[in-house]
Amino acid sequence: MTKHGVVLEDVAAARHFSFPPPRTTTPTAGGGDSFRKLAAQVDLGAAVVGSWLDSMKASSPRHRLMAPLPGAADAEHDDWMERHPSALDRFDALAAAAKGKQVAVFLDYDGTLSPIVEDPDRAVMTDEMREAVRGVAARFPTAIVSGRCRDKVFSFVRLAELYYAGSHGMDIRGPTADPNHHGKAADSSSSVLCQPASEFLPVMEEVYAALVSRVEPSIPGAKVENNKFCLSVHFRCVEEAAWAPLFELVRAVLRDYPGLRLTQGRKVLEVRPMIRWDKGKALEFLLTALGFADADKDDVFPIYVGDDRTDEDAFRVLRARGQGAGILVSRFPKETSASFTLRDPAEVKDFLRKLVVVNADADTNNS
Numbered sequence: 001m002t003k004h005g006v007v008l009e010d011v012a013a014a015r016h017f018s019f020p021p022p023r024t025t026t027p028t029a030g031g032g033d034s035f036r037k038l039a040a041q042v043d044l045g046a047a048v049v050g051s052w053l054d055s056m057k058a059s060s061p062r063h064r065l066m067a068p069l070p071g072a073a074d075a076e077h078d079d080w081m082e083r084h085p086s087a088l089d090r091f092d093a094l095a096a097a098a099k100g101k102q103v104a105v106f107l108d109y110d111g112t113l114s115p116i117v118e119d120p121d122r123a124v125m126t127d128e129m130r131e132a133v134r135g136v137a138a139r140f141p142t143a144i145v146s147g148r149c150r151d152k153v154f155s156f157v158r159l160a161e162l163y164y165a166g167s168h169g170m171d172i173r174g175p176t177a178d179p180n181h182h183g184k185a186a187d188s189s190s191s192v193l194c195q196p197a198s199e200f201l202p203v204m205e206e207v208y209a210a211l212v213s214r215v216e217p218s219i220p221g222a223k224v225e226n227n228k229f230c231l232s233v234h235f236r237c238v239e240e241a242a243w244a245p246l247f248e249l250v251r252a253v254l255r256d257y258p259g260l261r262l263t264q265g266r267k268v269l270e271v272r273p274m275i276r277w278d279k280g281k282a283l284e285f286l287l288t289a290l291g292f293a294d295a296d297k298d299d300v301f302p303i304y305v306g307d308d309r310t311d312e313d314a315f316r317v318l319r320a321r322g323q324g325a326g327i328l329v330s331r332f333p334k335e336t337s338a339s340f341t342l343r344d345p346a347e348v349k350d351f352l353r354k355l356v357v358v359n360a361d362a363d364t365n366n367s
């Protein structure tokens with residue numbers, strides 16, 4: 001362990017599985033399941049800087065470290081799709097598995113409900129997508145689970161009837177409007193609040209100021225985003241030659257903050273409190289808040305849709321509970337614990353619309 005205490009996430013712990021997800025022997029609640037990611041303290045020496053750089057290069061699905069042999073990419077893709085079929089193609093099987101259970105929907109934001117764009121402040125969601133999410137929320141408990149700060153993601157989604165888990169699940173709030181009576185406040189029983197990292201707030205503010213003053217002026221294109229309980233250092237618009245200096249600068253700032261850890265998303269370094277909380281924990285918290293604490297009962301069908309490494313924690317929770325379906329949004333083969341795939345936000349929208357139609361048909365048949 002270094003005195004800096006920066007933690008590197010082991011994304012290689014992710015494994016494939018097919019639908020329905022097999023149960024593991026130990027549930028994730030309380031920690032210790034066999035699929036838990038291995039968060040290891042690392043010495044930030046030259047070798048580790050090198051592996052971070054490799055990981056930064058791999059953080060965009062379009063970026064290949066090596067060109068594939070002719071035909072190899074197709075074979076790899078076919079093999080991957082066989083193991084992670086399209087949630088649209090397998091929709092009927094999914095609907096059959098969900099029959100008689102309470103469906104609950106969990107949606108990541110960036111790359112899932114909005115396409116990835118260069119400027120994080122412009123990652124808006126289309127009105128069509130908003131209507132699709134609104135339709136789902138009118139029928140099923142629905143949550144947005146995002147790395148963004150909760151207020152920011154709410155300003156993009158603008159649907160008060162949803163649950164919001166911002167800052168990678170470290171800031172959870174229940175609906176502030178009833179999904180079926182738009183504009184009417186929800187009753188107090190639906191108002192959930194969970195902020196497991198609240199004591200870190202002053203430190204996060206301090207580190208945010210330090211990162212803005214040290215990183216942005218010296219690394220052209222770098223952008224630091226304050227997500228309240230986590231900080232995003234974006235390098236999507238940074239020349240690749242400056243990625244190592246950028247990483248060194250972030251590392252230098254973190255040297256004085258042993259309680260923080262560094263993780264990676266899509267062309268972004270993320271600074272977070274070193275607590276055992278992630279999107280998987282947020283998913284478990286929300287399921288409990290919705291009355292589905294018991295992982296052994298087959299009464300709920302959670303559907304989690306996400307595109308990023310951070311969503312893998314939630315996919316692993318579903319697999320460990322043997323409940324519902326994890327859906328990875330990606331058109332490229334990736335290591336994942338999700339069962340299904342969708343290619344892009346347009347397919348996510350189609351999937352959400354289908355969920356609404358199937359549920360409406362079921363209501364008609366039952367009446």
Ligand SMILES: O=P(O)(O)OC[C@H]1O[C@H](O[C@H]2O[C@H](CO)[C@@H](O)[C@H](O)[C@H]2O)[C@H](O)[C@@H](O)[C@@H]1O
Pocket residue numbers: 108109110111115116117118119120123145146147148225227232234236265266267268270308310
């Ligand atoms: O959990 P998410 O809702 O997926 O949020 C993860 C991060 O998303 C945003 O960054 C990503 O999207 C940007 C806009 O498309 C893109 O420019 C950036 O390269 C991506 O990493 C957001 O800005 C971050 O704060 C979130 O942590």
